[in-house]
Amino acid sequence: MTQPATAAQQEAPTSAAKSAGEQESSRRPGLRWDVRTLSLLGVLAVLVAVGGITAPDQFLATSNLQLVLTQASVIGVVTVGMTFVITSGGIDLSVGAMVALASVWATTVATQEFGFAGILFTAVIVGVGCGLVNGLLIAYGRMVPFIATLAMLASARGLALQITDGSTQVVTVPSVLDLGARDAYILGIPPLVLIFAAVTVIGWLLLNRTTFGRRTVAVGGNAEAARLAGIDVRRQRLYLYLLSGLCCGIAAFMLIVLSGSGQNTNGNLYELDAIAAAIIGGTLLSGGRGTIIGSVLGVLVFTTITNIFALNNLETAVQQIAKGAIIVAAVLVQRRSMRGGDA
Structure with a gap:
């Protein structure tokens, strides 16, 4: 005579189904990230082809490709930090102003007397100090990130203007200037690109292979559940x-090496470029999901667009329109992906 199924036996298929569903849902995000990364690589390949067709002698020149990578390096380092902040559900509108303040503070006459180490240390400590103020206001002062970083944006820009009095501070330290010279290239790669690569690798490991990264994603996904x-x-x-x-x-230090000076206008609109690069790379503006590789590809896409437009003598307004269209398209793709995942 057939025995009635026990409660545990009845629940077993349901549990197995749930487990299979969870495994399937856990695979879907990875698949979407692979597709998005390949899509960005495809866009970058198309841009390279366009540049090669419209300005073959200039765009494909080794010196120009080195320039593109060097320009991408500065905003790329900022974007790595921005990716972590956005992944946690926050935002930082002050990154451009912090770069400006750090660059002018590190290039004052008093700072340059301490040479290479003095400039590097000052640039880093000023950036960390501004980040500390933002963090304290947001984490412990319970201020909305938008407001706190907007206040830092205004304050840092104002202080940078006061330090320079509107003038350009020229760097006179040879060791700093030599770092940006062609003689300093390693196997044809500018040192700033190597710095960017190192920051990217460290950022990727930190986000994907450490407890710090998992906590960042958890806070961005659901802060209360994380608590x-x-x-x-x-x-x-x-x-x-x-x-x-x-x-x-x-x-800021990289920008000092690149330009050989410190100006209060440095880092202008970096916050918008960094946020845009992170978004088109696949980092969710609402938090809970971020990708360093995607952000780096986003930076390369924007930098390549700017370079192609400049070589073809197109107006800056057209560049901004193109960037805006790309940002809107990326957000729409994100929303569609999220709806598909929820389904």
Whole structure:
């Protein structure tokens, strides 16, 4: 005689189905990220082809490709820090102003007397200091990130203008200037590109292979659930804005090497470029999901577009329109992906 199924036996198929569903859902995000990365690589390949067709002698020249990578390196380092902040559900509108403040503070006459180390240390410590203020206001002062970083944007720009009095501060330290010279290239690769590559690798490892990265994603996905799971949400947010400030300090030093000067206009609109690059790379503006590789590809796409437009003597307004269209398209793709995942 057939025995009636026990409660455990009845629940077993349901549990198995849930487990299979969870495994399938866990595979879907990875698939979407692979598709998005390949799509960005495809866009980049198309842009390279367009540049090669419209300005073959100029665009494909080794010197121009080195220039594109060098220009991408500065904003790329800022974007790595921005990716962490956005992944956590925050935003940092002050990155451009922090780069400006760090660059002018590091190029004052008093700072340059300490040579290479003095300029590097000052740029980094000013960036970290600004990030600390942002982090304290947001994490412990409970200010909305948009407001806190907007206030930092205005304050840092104002202080940078006061330090320079509207003038350009020329760097006179040979070791700093030599870092940007062609003689300093390693196997044809500019040192700034190598710095960018190192920051990218460290950022990828930090986000994908450490507890810090998992906590960042958890806070961005659901801060309250992260808190109940034992994560110190406020401390994590403080660390993230410190990281953003650190990246801005490094970028400021790179910009000093690249331009040989410090100006209060440095880093203009970097916040928009960094946010845009992170978004088209696949980082969710609402938080909970981020990708360093995607952000780097986003930076390369924008930098390549700018370079192609410049070589073809197109107006800056057209460049901005193109960037805006790309951002809108990326957000629409994100929303469609999220709806598909929810289904």
